[in-house]
Amino acid sequence: MLCCLILTFSICLTALLGDAILNVIRLPISRAFTDSLTHGLIGLITWIVVVQLYRGKFLVSKTFEVILSGFIASAIDVDHFIYNRSFDINEALHLGEHRPIFHSTSLLIVSTVVPYIFSLVYRIFWLNRLSWIILVSGMSHHIRDATRRGLWFYPIGSTKPLPKYLYIALLGILPHASFYLDTYIGKKFQILHKNTILRYIPYEEV
Ligand SMILES: [Zn+2]
Secondary structure, eight states: OHHHHHHHHHHHHHHHHHHHHHHHOOOHHHHHHHHHHHHHHHHHHHHHHHHHHTTOOOOHHHHHHHHHHHHHHHHTTHHHHHHHTSOOHHHHHOOTTOOOGGGBHHHHHHHHHHHHHHHHHHTOHHHHHHHHHHHHHHHHHHHHHHHHHOOEETTTEEOOOOOHHHHHHHHHHHHHHHHHHHHHHHHHHHHHTTTSSOOOOOGGGO
């Protein structure tokens, strides 16, 4: 438990530190690198907390999950380049009012919750973990970006930019909320399919 608290604190500290460094860096390429690194580290530590909460042993598969979470949290910004159809860093950093597609929180939720439910019904464990990792790492990126322009729920609209301390708190809450939600939904499916061959697979069994 203490380990989870320290790691949760590390998520918040990484976000604060990343923001502080970004405030003093001016060179666009350095800013882009620092921003991506901060997103990646937050995604990485967030999934370590999730694994810890499941009391999962750090096997190769879990290490892969952690790396994947960090990679996805960082790689979401690739949509800036896709949107511009160019690898120009200056163009990628200045999209004006446009928000590229991977930054849509509504799309992230729909595109991960649907395969997540599918995975529970058909007991596809890799799809279960993959959809949950994408959701959690993607949310960590969106929450951090939301300090500038809010959370974007296409086609409805965007929230107001999140206050700094709310976003730090949300980043800390994210892995814990993820764990409890996943466990809750999993148990519901277990009850639903109690007398059938369909059964939720507790994380630690795999
Ligand atoms: Zn972004």
